[in-house]
Amino acid sequence: MPKKHDPAQYIQDAAGLNALTERLRSASRLALDTEFMGEETYAPRLEIIQVATDDVIAIIDRRAVPGLGRFLELLTDTRILKIVHAGRQDLEIFSAEGGGATGPVFDTQVASAMVGYGTQIGYAQLVQQVVGVSLEKTETFTNWAQRPLTADTCSRFMTTCASG
DSSP: OOOOOOOOOOOOOOOHHHHHHHTTTTTTTEEEEEEEEEESSSSOOEEEEEOOSOEEEEEEETSSOOOOOOHHHHOTTTSEEEEEOOOOHHHHHHHHHOHHHHHHHHEEHHHHHTTTOOOOOOHHHHHHHHHHOOOOOTTTOTTTTTSSSOHHHHHHOOOOOOOO
């Protein structure tokens, strides 16, 4: 039976990010995903970081927090396995944000290619093929730079989303 999580957190200030970082320090693994804007910019502009552990689900609003320093330290902590899917750009963005070499990293797209699911399988398709669950992919073309995030966008990730 799946574990029941606390409601997802929407992190939009330094105090919230510091509290989240402290909770994440004890995790043995950390799932990560980013949402960024890459159109009309020289380098991708980080907008949202999604994180999850066995006990925590959170969205970090990068534009709302003044810096990621302590959070980025987690990404270089070798005691915590970072899990991504097709994470090359995510890792490049974290590096550009001032983080060191992220590691250790487990990339589910790379792993799925190694066991025969193809080299470019998307996360939703992989989940469907492996566990038979169909994931909603309604936010594929969301404008992540728009603030406040729409109630519809927020509701897909969490029960409440502060506007601002």
